Amino acid sequence: MKLAADRLINDYSLRGWEFAHAYTAHLDEWIHAQCASLDMGDGIALVAVGGYGRREMAPYSDLDVALVHRDGVEVKEIAEQIWYPLWDAGLKVGHRVGRIDELIALSHTDLDTATALLDVRLLAGDESVAFDLALASHEAWHSDALHNATRVIERVQELQDETGEVAFTLGPDLKIGRGGLRDVHALRWAIATGVLEENAAIRSLQEPEETLLRARIALHRVTGRRNDRLMLDFQDDVAELMDYPDADALMAAIAAAGRSIAWVADAQWFWTVRSRSERRRRTDHELIDGEIVVDGSLLQLVEAADPIADPDLVFRVALAAATRRAFVDRTTLERLADERVRIPSPWTRQMQASFVELLLLGHSAIPIFEAFDQMGLMSRLIPEWEPTRSKPQRNSYHQYTVDRHLLEAAAEAANLVDRVERPDLLVVGALLHDIGKGYPGDHTEVGVDLIATIALRMGFNDKDSKTLQQMCEHHLLLPDVATRRDLEDMGTIQFVADTVEHEPLLMLLAALTEADSTATGPNAWNPARAELVYTLVDKTRHVIEGGDAAEVHTARFPTPEQLALMAERTFSVRIVDAGITVVQDDLPGAFSRVAGVLTLNGLDIVAAAAHTEDGMALSEFRVKNPEEVDVARLTHQLEEGFRGRLALEARVAERRGTYSKARKRLSAQPIDTAVTFDNETSISATVIEVSGLDDIGMLYRIAQSFNELGIAIQTARIQTIGDMVVDTFYVAHNGSKVLDEEHLREVERAILYATETK
Structure with missing residues (x-):
């Protein structure tokens, strides 16, 4: 039995239903x-039941x-x-035994x-017996x-609350x-109740169902076991087995299938539950403009309406x-999507106004846009939309496909319109800010060019079109500067002010940043990041209005309390909120030693700053999980480290070797280390930005490499994006910027060695 089964499993020409039927026949x-x-x-x-x-x-x-007996x-x-031969053959058997009436009684509960x-x-x-069981069931x-239909809906939704969406999960079930195979099964079970009839919409699921079934079979083949989660580590092999050019193409097909099924x-x-209950209540009809009828939660065009x-x-x-949060009747959608319906270019003033009004409704508009997309209407309205459809981003940072992210960003922007002068530009700019991700090249540069065409087609004038392009061009400016640069550095604030120039655009970018980040995923926007972004906005706005950035009050480092600790001239470790403050003698490598000890304690560092004065050194590290800090243990290890009694490098290497293997892969793309230098932004420091694979002890090793070259860290910011970390350091050598090109090359060499080989 096993040899014959293995031959079928290894016959990769058999896929989808063809394999399922052949394997079933063999069994x-x-x-x-x-x-x-x-x-x-x-x-x-x-009898065979269920999937078999x-x-x-x-x-x-x-x-x-x-x-059954x-x-x-x-x-x-x-x-x-019967059972023992099945078990001996290595089959995982789900079995039931009983009389017909017993099994039927069990089915009720x-x-x-x-x-x-x-x-x-x-x-x-x-x-x-088999016939009677089938009839009775x-x-x-x-x-x-x-x-029973309601039971199915509730059970399916309960499971899906735990597993998420096929279209938008990094490792979909x-x-x-x-939007998975269970949704298709559930529809068939609803048909069996008689409350739902098979129709064209359900028949249209044959192709997406085949796509998911093929992927599930390929996943079993790749992993050699039952496995329904297409995790990132398996996607390349499954794509190859299914003859997709790459895993991106596979996951785009999976996302499209999942969205269609959902x-x-x-x-x-x-139709099965809500509509039937509404019909029993005999809801009143509403006629809109003599062309649109809303019957309860169902919207239809009257026959005389002519799209x-x-x-x-x-x-x-x-x-x-x-x-009205109504469903649009499928026939109505088909009439709107009729190829004979010509979308004018430019749009009429009424079309533009209605489009903006729709976006301003926020999340309640997303189901309508999704329906339009399923019928091909989104690409008819915005042809540049087509390459973004179901395009996966394949990392843990981005929750949605590109097109769904744009809809979510526009919906989030609708909640922020009271902060800007032009709500219409905010929601349209949010909808289009990543439109370039569907095309080759830098998505921002491509997006700017695309928006020039899209905005004019939508009927915006040249000035508004330019603003929409600027929103795309600078949509990453505020979050990148806020999280990677020192906001106490006046050069940083002046750079942003010179880039943005005008307060209305600044406020559009601020709202877009929040909307974009919130729509990206749970790790992209939090109170700490919001504080950084809006501190930057406040300072920049003050400068644009003719003021001095230093006049805008922000949290000071060092604080008066920290300076008082330094004046005591004794070793000290304090934890306040999410900040760990360490004061010690100004010894070479003090910053790197603190970073190393924090690494040993499993603490995720999100920001750091350093200050030296009168022979004392102050280090402040902000961490994600301060409640996990064992203060006594941390203090002891720091004391031992400063005395040279802790094999810090060896211990960090051991921890890295132990825990790095267990970390899940979070991004599909390989991440190479890159080092950039900026001697323009800051007035007093060289800004070094290091991006690469997030790795245990990375900050410690980089700080060690700086120490070797006599580079002093003034401030550090750490940003984690999925598998990638972006560390930014404001540094000086003997109190001045590092300007010598040969010295900078040596710094780069040291950083690359520290991050890639140790």
Whole structure:
């Protein structure tokens, strides 16, 4: 059995349903042969149920079977003769044993049993028993149709709350995730209740279902086990097995399939439960402009409405649906997406106004845009949108595909319109700021060029078009400067002010930064980052208005309390909020030693600053997890380190060797170390930016390399983006900038060695 199964599993020409049916047939044949010698007699049947009953077998799927018998028939001996050969063959068997009435009774309380029994298929034994079980299970399922459909919805949603969405998860669950194979199964179970009829929308899921099934089978083949999560580490191999050019193309196909399934499932569940209950309540009809009818939560165009003659209807329908949180009838969507509907260029004034109004509705507009996208309307309205569709970003930092991120950013921007003079430019700029990610080249530069065309097509004038381009060009300016530069350095503030020039654009960029970051994912926006960004905004606005950046009050380093500690001239370790302050004699390598000890304690450093005065050194490190600090242990290790009694380099290397292997891969792209120098921004320091793979002890090793070359760290900022870390250092040599090119090359050599070879 195993040799034949292995031949099928290793025959990569068999994919999707073709493999599933072939593998199911092989299992059927083998089980039939095993049962041929058994005296099953009348009243006993071995049946396939669940996925095996549906003939949907992946290489390492569970074998779902049931041994069913009539009243008074003894099955214990037969059961053992069936189960043991299955187990001996290495199959993972999900088995049930019982009378028909017992299994039906169980199905009333156990949903998994109820749905498994909807796909009964005879393997061996009494055909009449299998027939009666199938009939009884369907009758029981149909007897309380709406309740059972509701049970399915609630169960599926419960599972999906844990697994996330197939389209937007870095390692999607192809079976259970939202938009996964389970959604397709659930629709078929709803059809079995009779509350839902098979229709064109459900039939349209054949292709996305095949895509996910092929991926699931390939994933089993790659991992050699049952596995439904397509994690980052497996995506390259699965893509190769499925003949995709690369993993990006594979995950784009997975995302597109997941979105199609989720969209259809949402609409069908609406029809199954919500719409039926509304129809029972006899909700009133609402007629809008004589062309749009809203019946409860369903929106339709009247028959006389003509989108071909009136393309403005596209956005009027969208607005009506979004403001009422209504589903747009599929026939209406098809009429709006008719190729004969010509989108004018430039848009009419009414189209532009309706589009902006739709964006200003925020998150309630996203389902409408998603429906438009499924029907191809988004690319009709904005042709440059097409390459962004379902484009994966494949790292833990970005939660969504490019196109969905743009919709989420626009929705977040709608919450911030009270902060800007031009709400329309804010939401449109948010929608378009990453439009270049669908194209080769630098996405910002490409996006600026694309927006020049898009904005004019949308009917914006030259001035507004330029503002939208500037929003794209500078959309990373504020977050990058705020998190990677010293905001106490006047040169930094002047650089931003010179770049932005005007206060209205600054406020648009500030709101865009918050909207973009919030829409990116949970790690991209937090109170600490918000404080940095808006400190930068306040200082920059003051300079733009003619003031001095130093006049804007911000947190001071060193604080008066820290200076008082230094004046005591004794070793000290203090923890205040998320900051760890260390005062000690000004010894060579003091900063790197503190960084090393913090690394030994498993603390994630997010920012650091250093100050020396009158023979004393002050180091301040801000960490993510201050509650985990063992102050006594930390103090002891620091004392030992400063006395030269702690093998710090060896200990950090040991920790790195132990924990680096266990860290999950968070980004699809390889991350190389890069070092850049900036002697223009800061008035008094050389700014060194080091980006590379986030690695245990990286800050410690870089600080060591600086110490070797006599480089003093004044301030450090640490930013983690998925697998990548960007460390920025304000440094000096003998109190001055590092200007000598040969010296800078040596600094770069030392950093690359420290980060790549140790």
